[in-house]
Amino acid sequence: xxxxxxxxxxxxxxxxxxxxxxxxxxxxxxxxxxxxxxxxxxxxxxxxxxxxxxxxxxxxxxxxxxxxxxxxxxxxxxxxxxxxxxxxxxxxxxxxxxxxxxxxxxxxxxxxxxxxxxxxxxxxxxxxxxxxxxxxxxxxxxxxxxxxxxxxxxxxxxxxxxxxxxxxxxxxxxxxxxxxxxxxxxxxxxxxxxxxxxxxxxxxxxxxxxxxxxxxxxxxxxxxxxxxxxxxxxxxxxxxxxxxxxxxxxxxxxxxxxxxxxxxxxxxxxxxxxxxxxxxxxxxxxxxxxxxxxxxxxxxxxxxxxxxxxxxxxxxxxxxxxxxxxxxxxxxxxxxxxxxxxxxxxxxxxxxxxxxxxxxxxxxxxxxxxxxxxxxxxxxxxxxxxxxxxxxxxxxxxx
Amino acid sequence: xxxxxxxxxxxxxxxxxxxxxxxxxxxxxxxxxxxxxxxxxxxxxxxxxxxxxxxxxxxxxxxxxxxxxxxxxxxxxxxxxxxxxxxxxxxxxxxxxxxxxxxxxxxxxxxxxxxxxxxxxxxxxxxxxxxxxxxxxxxxxxxxxxxxxxxxxxxxxxxxxxxxxxxxxxxxxxxxxxxxxxxxxxxxxxxxxxxxxxxxxxxxxxxxxxxxxxxxxxxxxxxxxxxxxxxxxxxxxxxxxxxxxxxxxxxxxxxxxxxxxxxxxxxxxxxxxxxxxxxxxxxxxxxxxxxxxxxxxxxxxxxxxxxxxxxxxxxxxxxxxxxxxxxxxxxxxxxxxxxxxxxxxxxxxxxxxxxxxxxxxxxxxxxxxxxxxxxxxxxxxxxxxxxxxxxxxxxxxxxxxxxxxxxxxxxxxxxxxxxxxxxxxxxxxxxx
Numbered sequence: 001x002x003x004x005x006x007x008x009x010x011x012x013x014x015x016x017x018x019x020x021x022x023x024x025x026x027x028x029x030x031x032x033x034x035x036x037x038x039x040x041x042x043x044x045x046x047x048x049x050x051x052x053x054x055x056x057x058x059x060x061x062x063x064x065x066x067x068x069x070x071x072x073x074x075x076x077x078x079x080x081x082x083x084x085x086x087x088x089x090x091x092x093x094x095x096x097x098x099x100x101x102x103x104x105x106x107x108x109x110x111x112x113x114x115x116x117x118x119x120x121x122x123x124x125x126x127x128x129x130x131x132x133x134x135x136x137x138x139x140x141x142x143x144x145x146x147x148x149x150x151x152x153x154x155x156x157x158x159x160x161x162x163x164x165x166x167x168x169x170x171x172x173x174x175x176x177x178x179x180x181x182x183x184x185x186x187x188x189x190x191x192x193x194x195x196x197x198x199x200x201x202x203x204x205x206x207x208x209x210x211x212x213x214x215x216x217x218x219x220x221x222x223x224x225x226x227x228x229x230x231x232x233x234x235x236x237x238x239x240x241x242x243x244x245x246x247x248x249x250x251x252x253x254x255x256x257x258x259x260x261x262x263x264x265x266x267x268x269x270x271x272x273x274x275x276x277x278x279x280x281x282x283x284x285x286x287x288x289x290x291x292x293x294x295x296x297x298x299x300x301x302x303x304x305x306x307x308x309x310x311x312x313x314x315x316x317x318x319x320x321x322x323x324x325x326x327x328x329x330x331x332x333x334x335x336x337x338x339x340x341x342x343x344x345x346x347x348x349x350x351x352x353x354x355x356x357x358x359x360x361x362x363x364x365x366x367x368x369x370x371x372x373x374x375x376x377x378x379x380x381x382x383x384x385x386x387x388x389x390x391x392x393x394x395x396x397x398x399x
Numbered sequence: 400x401x402x403x404x405x406x407x408x409x410x411x412x413x414x415x416x417x418x419x420x421x422x423x424x425x426x427x428x429x430x431x432x433x434x435x436x437x438x439x440x441x442x443x444x445x446x447x448x449x450x451x452x453x454x455x456x457x458x459x460x461x462x463x464x465x466x467x468x469x470x471x472x473x474x475x476x477x478x479x480x481x482x483x484x485x486x487x488x489x490x491x492x493x494x495x496x497x498x499x500x501x502x503x504x505x506x507x508x509x510x511x512x513x514x515x516x517x518x519x520x521x522x523x524x525x526x527x528x529x530x531x532x533x534x535x536x537x538x539x540x541x542x543x544x545x546x547x548x549x550x551x552x553x554x555x556x557x558x559x560x561x562x563x564x565x566x567x568x569x570x571x572x573x574x575x576x577x578x579x580x581x582x583x584x585x586x587x588x589x590x591x592x593x594x595x596x597x598x599x600x601x602x603x604x605x606x607x608x609x610x611x612x613x614x615x616x617x618x619x620x621x622x623x624x625x626x627x628x629x630x631x632x633x634x635x636x637x638x639x640x641x642x643x644x645x646x647x648x649x650x651x652x653x654x655x656x657x658x659x660x661x662x663x664x665x666x667x668x669x670x671x672x673x674x675x676x677x678x679x680x681x682x683x684x685x686x687x688x689x690x691x692x693x694x695x696x697x698x699x700x701x702x703x704x705x706x707x708x709x710x711x712x713x714x715x716x717x718x719x720x721x722x723x724x725x726x727x728x729x730x731x732x733x734x735x736x737x738x739x740x741x742x743x744x745x746x747x748x749x750x751x752x753x754x755x756x757x758x759x760x761x762x763x764x765x766x767x768x769x770x771x772x773x774x775x776x777x778x779x780x781x782x783x784x785x786x787x788x789x790x791x792x793x794x795x796x797x798x799x800x801x802x803x804x805x806x807x808x809x810x811x812x813x814x815x816x817x818x819x820x821x822x823x824x825x826x827x828x829x830x831x
Contacts, residue, residue, distance in 0.1 A: 002736040006629065027761045032754050112715065114754070131763040140666050141712050145756075145772035149664055152794035152818065153764040160761035165753040167711035180763075183802045183811050252806040253609035287600040311802040313697075314658065332667065337572075342688065354659025354694040354800025399766040 003124040029087040031058055031116045032163035037089040041116060054112045057105060058083045060094025061156075061178065061190065062120040063133035065279040066287050068259050069266035069390075072381040073279060074236055075124060075245035076189035077178070078102055078287075079134075082118065091159070094120035097284040100264035101232055101290055101309075104194030105176060107168045107219075109199045114165055121158040124245055129156035133162075135179040136194060137354060138331050140170050148179045155180050166228045171198035171216050173305040173356040175232070183252055183311060187240055189264075196331070215303060215358045216333035222341060223327045225303035225360055229294045231373070233308035233351060233391070235260045235313050238384060247282025255311045260380035260391035263290040267374075267392040268382070290319065292393035298368055302361040302395070308351035316376045318348040319359075320393070322366055328358030348376055363397050371395040428557065429830060430471025430580050430650070431625050431635050435463055442518070442541075442553060443467040443489040445632040449610055450617045451807035455588050455596040457552040457632065458490060465771045468632050470582045470654065471539070471555030478561050483525045488518035492599050494553060496527055499700060500675045501557075504529040504669045508581045533722030534568050534703040536650040538582075539708040546603040550590050552615075554654050556582055559675075561714025567648055567704055568677045572685030575648035575706065577828075583697060583815060584655035585804070586610040606656055609728075611804040611815035613637045618798075618805065620818035639797070640820045641709070643774070644742040647733025647819075649705040653697035657817055659804060660694045660797035662740040665709050665795035667691040670714035672704040694800050709795075709821055710742070711774075716750045718793075719743060719750035719823075728752075734765040741824040767818060793821040 031039040033056035035049050041058035043050040060082045066074050085093045097120075105156040107113045119132045133155045135148035143153045146164045156162035168377030178190035207221030215223035235257035243250055262270050269276055270292035278284045296302045304324075309314060318324075327334060327343045334342040349357045374381060375394035383389035434720045440460040445467035460471030476482050488494050495517040498504050505514035509525030517524040519831075541556035559578075567573035585608035593601035595641045613621050614635040622638040641647050649668060651661065671677060671686035676693050678688040689705075697703045722728050722761065723735035732749030739748055752772060756762075759781055769791040772776025788794060798805050799815040807813030824826060 022433070027758070030757065092823060112753070126824055135664075137662075138667075141710055141714060142665050142795070143711065143714055143718055144768075144795065147664055147795065149765075149796045150763065151796065151812070152767045152788075153765055154762045154768060155756065155765075157761050157763055160757055162757050162762070163754045165715065167713055167715035179796075183806055186802050188623065220660060250809070252803060252809045252811060254809075255803045282494055313801070314660070329690055330667065330692040337687045337689070338684070340680070340687070352658065352694065352696050354660050354662040355692075390659070 003244050008209055015359045020123065027092045027160050029118050030161040031056070031087065033114050033116070040085060041083045044084065053110065054114070055107050056083070056114045056116070057081070058085070058090070058116045058118065059103065059134065060090060060097060060118050060120045062094055062098055063122040063124050064096050064098030064287050065281040065284070066100045066189070066264065066280055067276055068236070068238070068383055069269045070358055072238060072384065073281060074238060074241045075240065077098055077122065077185055078189045079192060090118055091120050094118060096123050097287070098189065099287050099289060100189045101234065102176070102190065102191040104195070104230060104290070106195045106197065108197050108201070109168055109171045111168045112165070114163055116161050116163045118161040119156045119158045121155065124182065125247065127247060129158060130177050130185070131157050131180055132185070132190070133180055134164055136166060136178050137166070137175040137177060138172075138356070139166060139174060147177045150180050171196045172328060173307060173358050174305045174331050175309055175356065177309055184250060186309060187237060187255060187311045188232070188244065189236070191232070191234060193232055193305065193307065194368045195305060198244045215328055218333060222343065223333065223358070223360070224301060226300040227296055228303035228305055229292070230263055230290060231292065231304045231306045231317070232263050233310050233311050234264060235312065237312070255312055257310070258384045259316070260375060262292045262391055262393050264288050265292065266383040270393040294373065294393065294395040295398070296363055296395070297312050297398055298366055299364050302363060302397065304311040304361065305356070306349060306351065306359055306361040307356040308353055310353045314350055315380065316350040317373060318376045319361060319371060319373045319395065321371045322361045322363065325360045325362065326357055330356055361395070366397050368397050368399050373396065412715070413707050421737065424579050430473060430475070430578055432475045432556070432558065434475045434583065436476065437483045437485070438472070438474055439463045439485045439487070440471065441487045441489055442494040447552070447615065447631060448620070450620045450813050451810040453588065453808065455586070455591040456651065457591065458548060459552040459632065460555055466631055468634055469552035470635065471634070473556045473558060473559045473580060473634050474539070475551050476531045476557050478531055480531050480610060482529055482531050486518050486525050486527070488520060488523045491520050491624060493517040493520050493523065493543050494548060495525060495542045496539050498527065498529060498537065498539050500535070500537045501529045506587065507761070512543050517543050519625070531559040533675060534559045535672060536567070536652065537675055538652045538700070538702060538705050547590065547594070547601060550587065550603060550606070550656070551594060554584075556580055556650070556652055558650065567650070568672060570685040571678060573648070573671055573704070573706070574675065576645040577639065577641055578648035578650060580614055580635065581637065581661065582614045582654050583650055583652065583661065584612045584615070585657050586612060608655070608657060613815055613817055617807050618813045621817040635818045638830055639817070640818065640822065640830045642708050642822055642824050642828070644708065647707045649707055651695070651697045651703040651705065653699045653701045654700060657695040658698040660696050660801055661795050661796070661797065661798040662694045662800040663707055663819070665793070665819060665821070666707065667693050668695065668705040668707040670695060670703060670705045674701055677803050710744065712744050712746070714747055716753050717747050718772075718774050720752070720771070720776055724807065728824060735747040774821070775826065790822055790826045792823065792826070795819045795821070
């Protein structure tokens with residue numbers, strides 16, 4: 001039966017009422033960034049001035065696709081960077097643009113950091129109306145309102161924006177992730193790296209640190225490094241992801257990961273320095289842009305910012321052939337309460353979900369060549385049933 | 400993704416919150432347990448509940464002739480005390496108790512088992528005596544077929560207090576305002592079902608947990624009142640509470656098969672001791688070797704003591720929402736002489752809230768959200784939202800960060816999860 005004329009009139013009235021209602025005029029993309037007049041979270045337009053000590057970023061939260069190292073396509077939830085995108089274009093830009101891991105956030109200690117999160121919805125799951133958040137995992141002395149834990153605060157609905165504020169109070173290696181229905185959204189991939197660099201950067205504490213880059217405000221140069229790399233542990237349960245895109249009930253307690261990854265890829269994709277080929281299923285958007293190839297020249301100090309956002313298992317990582325010096329854990333420098341340096345040399349670090357380590361590899365005297373960083377839980381050296389893959393990457397030391 | 404089970408969980412939590420907040424229960428010490436030097440425990444069976452509606456046969460230690468409980472009674476003793484634990488066995492299998500971390504334990508009566516002397520099935524008795532020589536957090540559990548019996552619930556906590564009240568150890572680094580037990584465990588219901596079906600020696604090699612518990616409860620039951628009538632065999636709750644600047648002592652025990660990375664939202668915690676030993680470079684140096692962490696694992700059989708505090712320092716805005724008489728913030732508020740809250744940092748006093756919160760129809764609200772970003776303040780919320788935070792506290796989730804462990808079987812949220820409540824300095828704590 002065709003809809004009657006009165007149906008169309010009624011529908012028109014309802015739509016008009018919705019459009020005219022004041023409650024609808026306030027929804028939408030809304031970036032809050034001091035000094036930014038056109039809502040793109042940056043100061044590139046004439047007449048805009050970046051306030052001192054201020055940084056802004058705009059993330060979109062939605063869904064997308066990634067490709068496992070054995071070719072298996074996986075549906076995912078995730079974040080993408082829409083900083084610099086005009087508000088009117090954010091929904092289109094952000095939809096199906098989820099990246100794994102999400103965009104790395106790097107801020108200097110003490111910066112007024114404004115992070116706007118826009119929920120662009122899940123295109124492949126129109127039956128869902130999930131809100132999203134950003135949890136600044138490990139930030140000290142947090143306030144509930146900006147903690148991103150939805151039971152104790154607020155989360156943002158589809159088509160709207162929420163702005164978080166932090167002063168980035170302490171340097172170190174952190175993580176961020178969505179905390180809404182955390183078991184599901186984190187397994188689905190809403191995870192990323194978050195680093196705070198110390199005020200000591202760019203200064204000379206009286207030691208031999210040509211880079212003037214430090215992990216912490218150590219006062220003595222003991223956390224000096226030349227180059228830093230993300231080493232974020234993730235893993236997917238392909239059954240969970242496949243059921244998700246098929247709109248099926250999800251197994252939570254039976255979750256069992258079969259794609260162990262570093263920075264969103266399994267070996268050998270981890271050593272690809274380019275973005276992985278974009279899946280056609282998301283419209284050809286690059287969704288895996290973080291390489292895990294670690295490169296340095298002999299003599300450099302290499303900082304590995306190791307973190308785990310695995311939702312199921314503990315993982316142990318080793319570097320074959322180069323000692324690992326642990327200088328920080330959970331974004332705190334390893335010092336006793338009286339200031340004694342408690343950093344230590346080891347051959348492995350073990351992380352449960354939600355832990356981070358700062359590991360420095362001193363390559364002075366190291367023979368140039370390729371070294372391997374991998375999970376010593378050797379069953380994780382696979383991409384599902386494909387061997388010689390999984391949680392492994394290469395460290396290339398050149399002259 | 401919304402699930403009907405979540406609604407049920409939330410109703411349970413609401414009931415729990417009502418219990419807590421209406422003060423219908425008598426005030427109960429935060430670490431509930433039994434004190435003295437002689438303890439009479441009985442090993443018996445009962446049923447424990449999971450928050451999504453499951454009910455499973457469990458074995459546990461009861462206090463005297465009381466109900467079986469999981470975990471067993473927390474034994475709280477003073478350093479130096481000669482402690483005697485008399486165990487009577489009402490189960491159909493032999494049982495025993497071992498006390499890891501205690502030296503010179505003398506077992507008497509019963510018959511010799513593999514790890515210690517055991518009480519015979521159906522009425523046997525055995526006694527254990529030891530001197531609680533060192534303060535700290537310890538565990539006790541069955542030394543008889545422990546792969547089955549500990550899974551079934553025959554385990555508990557032992558706390559040895561030093562001479563100085565308000566400290567965990569003989570050093571001020573372990574001083575606390577509030578202390579809470581975090582007895583972390585996991586459960587494979589197949590083993591419980593097998594025992595219930597009469598197989599008293601089930602295969603435990605295929606153990607696969609689908610429940611994760613704190614103090615014997617799954618969330619949100621973790622936050623229900625201690626001694627809640629509908630959880631007769633799980634009397635211990637866990638919902639830490641504090642005021643800004645106070646110190647919480649976390650007494651964490653790895654009591655299951657697996658380790659659980661325990662994440663404290665809101666701030667780091669400082670690990671001060673492991674396995675009942677302060678992390679000291681020398682006895683006088685306190686916990687100087689203790690590290691700060693935002694996630695800590697207590698591996699099975701081990702204990703960790705940590706101090707958590709929260710001040711709100713360096714937030715960059717005044718989380719009390721202080722303003723002048725005309726609503727002024729910033730210097731005008733300072734000039735108006737607006738007083739500091741107790742313990743408030745001068746650095747952020749009167750600083751305005753840094754962003755505009757989105758309009759309400761664009762938000763989803765948490766049940767613990769007061770409607771205001773400020774501590775001790777209430778805001779307007781849409782009908783049916785919020786409600787679990789009547790004093791405008793700040794709440795932070797403390798949970799396993801292996802996130803699959805914050806479910807009850809396939810129902811999210813649940814499992815190894817609770818909420819820390821930070822109340823305004825003027826608000827008395829319900830669960831001190």
